[in-house]
Amino acid sequence: MAGDVRDIQRAAPRPPRSRGRQVSPDVVVEAWDRCASEWAEWVRSGRDADRECLLDPVMLRLLGNLRGSRVLDLGCGEGYFSRVMARREADVVGVDISPAMIGLAQEEEARRSLGITYCLGDMTDLSVFGKETFDAATAYLSLSDCIDHQLALREAARVLKKKGRLVYCLPHPCFFTPGASWEPRDRLRISGSDHDKLHWKVDRYFQRERVDWMVYPNLPGSTPHFHRPLQDYLEATWEAGLQVTAVVEPIPSPQLLAESQNWQKYLRIGFYLVVQAEKTR
Numbered sequence: 173m174a175g176d177v178r179d180i181q182r183a184a185p186r187p188p189r190s191r192g193r194q195v196s197p198d199v200v201v202e203a204w205d206r207c208a209s210e211w212a213e214w215v216r217s218g219r220d221a222d223r224e225c226l227l228d229p230v231m232l233r234l235l236g237n238l239r240g241s242r243v244l245d246l247g248c249g250e251g252y253f254s255r256v257m258a259r260r261e262a263d264v265v266g267v268d269i270s271p272a273m274i275g276l277a278q279e280e281e282a283r284r285s286l287g288i289t290y291c292l293g294d295m296t297d298l299s300v301f302g303k304e305t306f307d308a309a310t311a312y313l314s315l316s317d318c319i320d321h322q323l324a325l326r327e328a329a330r331v332l333k334k335k336g337r338l339v340y341c342l343p344h345p346c347f348f349t350p351g352a353s354w355e356p357r358d359r360l361r362i363s364g365s366d367h368d369k370l371h372w373k374v375d376r377y378f379q380r381e382r383v384d385w386m387v388y389p390n391l392p393g394s395t396p397h398f399h400r401p402l403q404d405y406l407e408a409t410w411e412a413g414l415q416v417t418a419v420v421e422p423i424p425s426p427q428l429l430a431e432s433q434n435w436q437k438y439l440r441i442g443f444y445l446v447v448q449a450e451k452t453r
């Protein structure tokens with residue numbers, strides 16, 4: 173079945189390839205270093221409801237029982253999801269390209285140890301790890317910030333044991349495109365209310381380009397993201413030797429919807445995409 177899909181895609185006209193690879197990794201490092209402390213403050217504040225209510229439950233469900241598993245967290249940042257997994261008794265190694273992020277993660281580990289090892293490194297070159305070292309790997313909102321997702325996925329596949337799982341989440345690539353935003357119902361009345369949002373506007377979907385986003389309002393600057401159509405992620409996943417076994421677009425639970433109007437907009441467009449894949453060869 174997957175073979176048929178690939179044949180169709182090979183025959184289809186191809187939009188221009190990613191311009192992300194022309195970006196120097198220094199740009200990525202510099203941006204994340206600059207934002208690291210404010211990022212950590214926000215992520216650790218318990219106020220990031222998207223993470224805690226939407227993403228974590230799906231990521232954990234797709235990872236399955238982590239007890240005793242050796243897990244590699246790619247683009248671990250200041251260690252948020254590495255800690256979530258270590259509390260579920262996984263033996264976690266976190267890798268990030270930003271020295272400031274890794275420094276913050278290590279400081280937190282020194283304060284309250286969960287047995288996590290953090291390494292400064294690039295997820296596109298995991299040569300410090302032997303092949304078939306890990307039972308599972310995660311990339312929590314980091315693959316779309318990586319200049320070369322194909323190399324990162326190939327490296328993830330190499331270090332996974334046979335039947336090992338990779339679970340990654342992304343800002344939904346079909347909606348968070350370079351030209352996307354809410355279109356207000358009335359241009360003179362722009363508010364946070366769901367009613368005032370006419371619709372979500374998607375543009376430049378096939379444009380593989382670097383987009384500098386201010387992810388959280390309290391960050392001192394923007395950080396580079398590399399937009400790619402959905403096809404690029406799925407294709408790179410199976411080309412790395414990983415079979416996609418689940419795709420989830422998380423939505424708020426009925427309980428969350430009853431608690432706050434803020435969740436309504438999450439039923440209008442897909443905010444996140446979560447992919448589970450298994451190493452088959």
Ligand SMILES: C[S@@+](CC[C@H](N)C(=O)[O-])C[C@H]1O[C@@H](n2cnc3c(N)ncnc32)[C@H](O)[C@@H]1O
Binds near residue numbers: 246251253
């Ligand atoms: C949006 S943050 C997510 C951090 C963390 N996973 C979390 O959820 O809090 C993206 C992270 O990816 C890291 N990153 C980007 N490119 C990378 C690469 N090639 N190798 C390792 N880390 C990378 C950045 O330094 C940043 O910490």
